[in-house]
Amino acid sequence: MEGRTRDPQSKKRKRRSIPEGIIPKTQKKPRVVKQEKGDGNEGRIPREDLDETTHVVQGGLRCIVPYPYTFKVFAKERWIGKKLLEVLLEEFKANDEAYYNKAIQYGLVYIEQGVQGQGKNNKLQKAKRGGTSSINKEQTTEITAPYIDAPQSDKSVDSGTPSVGESTAVTNDTDQTPIEPMLTIESGNPNYLFQHSDRLVHVMHRHEPPVTSRPIVIVHDDEKLLVIDKPSSIPVHPSGRFRHNSVIFILSKEFGYSELHLVHRIDRLTSGMLLMAKTKEVAHEISEAIQKEDVVRKTYLAKVWGKFPSGISDINEPIEVSIKGRGVHKVGPNGKPCRTKVTRVAYDPNTNTSVVLCRLYTGRTHQIRIHLHHLGHPIVQDPLYNNEGGDKLQSYFDTINLIRFAKDDEKERVEGEKDG
Secondary structure, X not given: OOOOOOOOOOOOOOOOOOOOOEEOOOOOOOOEOXXXXXXXXXXXXXXXXXXXXXXXXXXXXXXXXOEEEEEEEEOOHHHOOOEHHHHHHHHOOOOOHHHHHHHHHOOOEEEEEOOOOOOOOOOOOOOOOOOOEEEOHHHHOOOOOOEEOOOOOOOOOOOOOOOOOOOOOOOOOOOOOOOOOOEEEEEOOOOOEOOOOOEEEEEEEEOOOOEEOOOOEEEEEXXXXXXXXXXXXXXXXXXXXXXXXXXXXXXXXXXXXXEEXXXXXXXXXXXXXXXXXXXXXXXXXXXXXXXXXXXXXXXEEEEEEOOOOOOEEEXXXXXXXXXXXXXXXXXXXXXXXXXXXXXXXXXXXXXXXEEEEEEXXXXXXXXXXXXXXXXXXXEOOOOOOOOHHHHHHHHHHHHHHHHXXXXXXXXXXXXXHHHO
């Protein structure tokens, strides 16, 4: 057989050497995920986003199959003048310094300069900066960077600390339009200083934490409103390390609700009734009604450590940020006004725990959890706001509950097969 000859005019493609610890791409190129404009937490989710991966159920947990993902976010005003590595470590704490240095070195985290469409600082910057090169749109789509499997840093708290490329209410104002022609790319420089019209890019292989496989129950459904019973452990909208394992994605992919708008939110670890509107107008109308205490009341049941005082405890304590970028808050004089009324329902001397009824008058982040912790009665199994005295028993309960979830799901499956 004759050997093949190479056309001298054909383009040569430079291959990068793959260092140890980095997994090369074997399937399709990671695509930029296009999201609807708005806050990114609600509305219509494109079908291609829903189809980019699937899930499996293992041991009572809903596990997302890892998938390629390219995330882009415009530089925040607070980033301007700061080093790239400094911003990554301050804003995206789920990965450590070693990971980000390696990702920057091999072009998985880089900067697009002169991006159009971001406020007043959107003029295309034509001047080349040190260590940069200009490439056009066609060349950009041919980039085939390897993947790094990000290590699970012990710095993240409550699985809510974002990594670059993970959705968050703070960093989710991405512009997912196609890359503009003649952008300037800054790569391989951890000391690069952010400027206006910069856009941070992260090519990654995304691994989402598992959530319970207990089903979301539809409580009410009409032409304006959807009410569900949300299980614990599932976040309401894409946030932090969660995307496909969120209520919005699950309802869209598995229940066919193509467009939903959040009326209110409840914490990931909280179970209970969640209202979602079918239109923005209805969402606005119900949101205003919820803020009027004579129209809608928000109450929660919680199990706390210790014997909670009898009667009604009216807690008026402001809440402020405790650890910036970690989603942890505390009672403090510089916080926002918060009010919670708590009533003891029952006390169990065998476990030294109380069941309390909590009524919210404001809706701050982790308000009930923080106020109960402040009173010396933290919620049992709360991974953020708990006391050392309950750590061993909490760990025991965590194991028991995980086994119970798995057994309950298996029992439901077997009974369902018998009924069928």
